[in-house]
Amino acid sequence: MNPRREPRGGRSSLFDGIEEGGIRAASSYSHEINEHENERALEGLQDRVILLKRLSGDINEEVDTHNRMLDRMGNDMDSSRGILSGTMDRFKTVFETKSSRRMLTLVAAFVVQSTIFTRASVAILSSNGLKRFSFASSFSSNALYSSPLPKTKKRRFPIVSAVDINGVTIARNDVVRDDDATNNVPDSIFSKLGMQLHRRDKHPIGILKNAIYDYFDSNYAKQFEKFEDLSPIVTTKQNFDDVLVPADHVSRSLNDTYYVDPQTVLRCHTSAHQAELLREGHRRFLVTGDVYRRDSIDSTHYPVFHQMEGFCVFSPEDWNESGKDSTLYAAEDLKKCLEGLARHLFGGVEMRWVDTYFPFTEPSFELEIYFKEDWLEVLGCGVTEQRILKQSGLENNVAWAFGLGLERLAMVLFDIPDIRLFWSDDERFTSQFKKGELGVKFKPFSKYPPCYKDISFWISESFTENNFCEVVRGIAGDLVEEVKLIDSFTNKKGMTSHCYRIVFRSMERSLTDEEVNDLQSKVRDEVQRKLNVELR
Numbered sequence: 351m352n353p354r355r356e357p358r359g360g361r362s363s364l365f366d367g368i369e370e371g372g373i374r375a376a377s378s379y380s381h382e383i384n385e386h387e388n389e390r391a392l393e394g395l396q397d398r399v400i401l402l403k404r405l406s407g408d409i410n411e412e413v414d415t416h417n418r419m420l421d422r423m424g425n426d427m428d429s430s431r432g433i434l435s436g437t438m439d440r441f442k443t444v445f446e447t448k449s450s451r452r453m454l455t456l457v458a459a460f461v462v463q464s465t466i467f468t469r470a471s472v473a474i475l476s477s478n479g480l481k482r483f484s485f486a487s488s489f490s491s492n493a494l495y496s497s498p499l500p501k502t503k504k505r506r507f508p509i510v511s512a513v514d515i516n517g518v519t520i521a522r523n524d525v526v527r528d529d530d531a532t533n534n535v536p537d538s539i540f541s542k543l544g545m546q547l548h549r550r551d552k553h554p555i556g557i558l559k560n561a562i563y564d565y566f567d568s569n570y571a572k573q574f575e576k577f578e579d580l581s582p583i584v585t586t587k588q589n590f591d592d593v594l595v596p597a598d599h600v601s602r603s604l605n606d607t608y609y610v611d612p613q614t615v616l617r618c619h620t621s622a623h624q625a626e627l628l629r630e631g632h633r634r635f636l637v638t639g640d641v642y643r644r645d646s647i648d649s650t651h652y653p654v655f656h657q658m659e660g661f662c663v664f665s666p667e668d669w670n671e672s673g674k675d676s677t678l679y680a681a682e683d684l685k686k687c688l689e690g691l692a693r694h695l696f697g698g699v700e701m702r703w704v705d706t707y708f709p710f711t712e713p714s715f716e717l718e719i720y721f722k723e724d725w726l727e728v729l730g731c732g733v734t735e736q737r738i739l740k741q742s743g744l745e746n747n748v749a750w751a752f753g754l755g756l757e758r759l760a761m762v763l764f765d766i767p768d769i770r771l772f773w774s775d776d777e778r779f780t781s782q783f784k785k786g787e788l789g790v791k792f793k794p795f796s797k798y799p800p801c802y803k804d805i806s807f808w809i810s811e812s813f814t815e816n817n818f819c820e821v822v823r824g825i826a827g828d829l830v831e832e833v834k835l836i837d838s839f840t841n842k843k844g845m846t847s848h849c850y851r852i853v854f855r856s857m858e859r860s861l862t863d864e865e866v867n868d869l870q871s872k873v874r875d876e877v878q879r880k881l882n883v884e885l886r
């Protein structure tokens with residue numbers, strides 16, 4: 351649970367009124383234009399429409415040619431992408447310079463009325479009713495059963511109907527529940543349960559976990575017990591109450607956390623196990639596991655990732671000799687331990703401590719390391735709140751705790767550019783890592799071309815970006831690289847419009863126009879059906 355969300359940045363208004371490859375029917379503006387004026391303008395615009403039509407036809411053709419060329423060129427496609435994006439830029443520039451915003455509106459209205467659609471605008475404008483939400487998940491090693499392809503509906507991937515978590519079979523219907531309004535676990539998340547990337551010795555996450563184990567084993571021989579198979583399905587008491595997360599804390603919301611039912615969640619941090627392990631009598635331990643958070647989409651955020659929690663209890667005899675106050679003693683020991691860990695992983699790096707806040711520690715700190723000319727936050731930690739220790743009868747003790755995100759460290763250590771890669775079964779990824787080899791630099795096998803699609807809608811009060819991202823992820827799975835808000839405004843009536851740019855890109859192959867248009871069209875249908883928004 352991270353009370354302070356990381357800044358995303360880079361969200362600016364780029365343009366309004368144009369969607370890639372076509373003109374958006376901006377119906378919201380049409381009604382603001384006086385009818386008489388409209389008619390006059392329409393007459394004068396017919397010629398321009400013909401011109402624009404020809405132009406968009408030409409450009410579509412050019413885009414197609416480039417796409418085909420890109421497909422052929424496989425890995426060596428960077429320069430072609432430049433040409434393609436230049437083409438698209440020219441396309442936009444032509445529209446921007448030839449059309450004022452009003453003119454665009456009129457053209458768009460005219461195009462819609464006359465059903466003269468460009469190929470891309472058909473995809474953008476069409477809204478073919480209620481399509482069933484179909485989830486895309488890759489086959490996973492933990493998937494016990496997969497539904498066969500239904501005869502009538504074409505699914506990209508089968509729905510996983512049961513998973514195995516440490517030998518226990520969990521049925522989909524127990525975790526993904528349409529009948530419970532609190533339940534917000536989608537199939538895409540269910541299929542990840544039990545995958546436990548941290549237990550794969552040849553996977554970067556597993557390699558990193560083992561390197562951290564090595565550090566503790568060699569510096570604190572046999573002192574820290576290791577837990578790595580605790581179920582990620584926990585109670586709200588474990589996830590929040592036991593670690594003193596306030597009742598009104600944002601992390602408890604349905605927007606931030608995956609709820610199975612009102613009392614059960616997918617853990618959003620490994621801190622969820624601190625209290626139960628203390629109650630069971632454990633005093634020094636490391637807990638590694640998959641954690642789940644609803645979030646937006648970009649190359650460093652994924653709704654499932656892995657954390658390691660460290661916990662260390664001291665008795666009075668530990669600090670008495672030092673002559674130090676117990677909290678200071680624990681804080682100093684914590685810092686010494688984690689600085690050593692950072693050096694073990696990164697070598698001689700520059701580090702700094704930043705004061706912060708966590709509900710479960712006081713004082714609380716973050717460790718940052720200087721990496722590639724920037725300060726990078728690597729972990730959160732602190733001296734455990736006495737109330738937590740007291741719950742387990744440890745009122746005469748003091749403890750420190752830390753929590754670190756394995757993906758973030760692994761991306762830096764192995765040079766992995768996109769967090770989705772951790773989930774890839776592609777041999778070109780998996781074969782690059784060997785057991786025990788920390789920090790082997792990943793060699794990107796290819797960068798396939800991205801495809802950008804914009805979607806605009808009037809939001810309702812209940813709209814949240816996390817919900818939107820969930821819909822996109824549910825349809826496009828790991829084919830979506832990024833979702834960013836590129837424009838937002840509120841009209842005179844107080845209605846707020848958002849325009850999001852979705853970046854589709856596979857890490858394994860080139861996507862076809864057809865497939866991306868199909869995904870985008872499904873996103874449009876689904877967003878309208880599920881999120882109570884009005885497409886523009």
Ligand code: DAH
Nearest residue numbers: 351352619730731751752753
């Ligand atoms: N649970 C915190 C998070 O997910 C990380 C953390 C911070 C864990 C401080 C700790 C701690 O044990 O003491 O962001």
